[in-house]
Amino acid sequence: MKKYWFTLYPDTFLWSKGEKGFVYNALNNLSYLFSISGRVEELCKELQALENLYSTCISEEDMMDISVQQFIKTVVGLNGGCLSGDPQKPVSLKPVLKVQEGQHFIRKHHYGWYEIGNEIKHYLHQLTFYTNSSSYGNDTWYRQAFFPLKGCGQLNMEKLLTFSRYSRNPNLHHVNLVGNIFTYPEYQRLLEGLKELNIPHTVHITLPDFLQNLKQVNDPHMRFNILIDALPDELVSLKDIPAEINVQALVFSETNFHLLAEKFENMPVYCDAQLTPIYNGENIKFFESFVFTERKEIETIALNKREIFMRQALNVHHFGKFTVMPNGVVYADVNSKPLGTIDDTVHSLIYKEFTEGRSWFYVRDQPPCDDCLYQWLCSSPSNYETIIGKPNLCHVSND
Numbered sequence: 001m002k003k004y005w006f007t008l009y010p011d012t013f014l015w016s017k018g019e020k021g022f023v024y025n026a027l028n029n030l031s032y033l034f035s036i037s038g039r040v041e042e043l044c045k046e047l048q049a050l051e052n053l054y055s056t057c058i059s060e061e062d063m064m065d066i067s068v069q070q071f072i073k074t075v076v077g078l079n080g081g082c083l084s085g086d087p088q089k090p091v092s093l094k095p096v097l098k099v100q101e102g103q104h105f106i107r108k109h110h111y112g113w114y115e116i117g118n119e120i121k122h123y124l125h126q127l128t129f130y131t132n133s134s135s136y137g138n139d140t141w142y143r144q145a146f147f148p149l150k151g152c153g154q155l156n157m158e159k160l161l162t163f164s165r166y167s168r169n170p171n172l173h174h175v176n177l178v179g180n181i182f183t184y185p186e187y188q189r190l191l192e193g194l195k196e197l198n199i200p201h202t203v204h205i206t207l208p209d210f211l212q213n214l215k216q217v218n219d220p221h222m223r224f225n226i227l228i229d230a231l232p233d234e235l236v237s238l239k240d241i242p243a244e245i246n247v248q249a250l251v252f253s254e255t256n257f258h259l260l261a262e263k264f265e266n267m268p269v270y271c272d273a274q275l276t277p278i279y280n281g282e283n284i285k286f287f288e289s290f291v292f293t294e295r296k297e298i299e300t301i302a303l304n305k306r307e308i309f310m311r312q313a314l315n316v317h318h319f320g321k322f323t324v325m326p327n328g329v330v331y332a333d334v335n336s337k338p339l340g341t342i343d344d345t346v347h348s349l350i351y352k353e354f355t356e357g358r359s360w361f362y363v364r365d366q367p368p369c370d371d372c373l374y375q376w377l378c379s380s381p382s383n384y385e386t387i388i389g390k391p392n393l394c395h396v397s398n399d
């Protein structure tokens with residue numbers, strides 16, 4: 001009796017939960033959702049067993065089974081695998097995340113950051129400093145987006161620069177300064193200090209603070225992210241200002257969204273504004289319509305194998321980032337417990353997040369996402385989930 005081998009390619013993921021299975025080809029982003037039962041269920045189990053090298057034997061009898069035919073035909077059709085009549089079993093490698101220096105490894109093998117050495121700094125990619133307050137600030141939006149605080153102290157500049165200096169590593173690609181930079185004492189010295197450290201930086205500032213200090217904006221290399229949380233009566237053009245300008249508008253409702261879009265329509269810079277939804281405790285309906293994940297979005301997700309592994313291992317929103325508040329307290333994300341203060345060593349703070357923290361490694365491994373076929377395609381849990389108090393923001397069901 002003739003036998004065949006059905007083999008999945010190394011960039012093809014096969015996930016199953018309950019009576020449903022999902023094949024995802026990470027090379028061309030084509031996918032197939034199917035029901036698991038009978039012989040198809042057995043084939044999936046065989047393919048998923050590591051020792052089978054992503055191949056399973058198909059008999060002539062299997063080939064007569066309509067659901068097996070359909071399964072193989074569709075997976076081959078999306079270039080996710082192949083059927084061969086070779087006498088030798090083909091070898092393919094199931095895509096499995098191998099964690100080398102991950103959280104578990106560091107917990108298991110090290111008793112302190114000094115055993116890992118200076119290399120531990122390389123995990124740090126981005127620093128955010130809340131420098132000082134703004135009278136146009138808000139004391140809650142910062143938990144969902146960069147936005148200056150209203151009532152807060154002032155971060156010590158020498159400590160800010162020292163912390164940045166000790167954080168320097170080849171992967172540290174950006175520093176964010178959030179507040180009203182123009183009322184920060186000796187802000188020119190701060191900017192000079194960051195320039196000397198050769199770390200690209202962006203100043204996040206409210207629109208009114210920026211407009212009130214326009215005369216002081218004169219460096220074409222300075223990067224400003226202008227923040228808008230209320231619809232301005234009149235928009236001043238930002239076109240010819242000698243600086244790199246980006247606009248980010250906080251959006252609280254559908255009406256708010258349309259009014260902003262209309263107002264920005266014909267203004268360069270504003271019409272490229274990034275619109276960021278903000279949960280204010282009363283707009284869950286807006287979030288359900290505009291932010292919650294829908295099935296049609298899942299169908300358009302395009303991730304490669306590395307990006308899927310990243311979602312399995314770490315939180316793509318928080319990993320590698322520290323935020324320092326005006327009082328010097330350091331967070332891996334501002335909605336989690338503090339890690340320490342700006343007076344601690346960068347190494348010890350990173351080590352603490354690896355060994356005790358949850359933010360950098362907060363993945364979709366809890367209910368209900370751990371029982372969902374799209375667990376590793378969806379983006380990691382974000383600040384929105386934390387603020388709204390739900391494990392996921394989602395309309396998708398696996399039925």
Ligand code: SF4
Nearest residue numbers: 369372375378392394
């Ligand atoms: S249940 Fe979780 S993993 Fe599944 S689609 Fe929704 S958010 Fe994504």
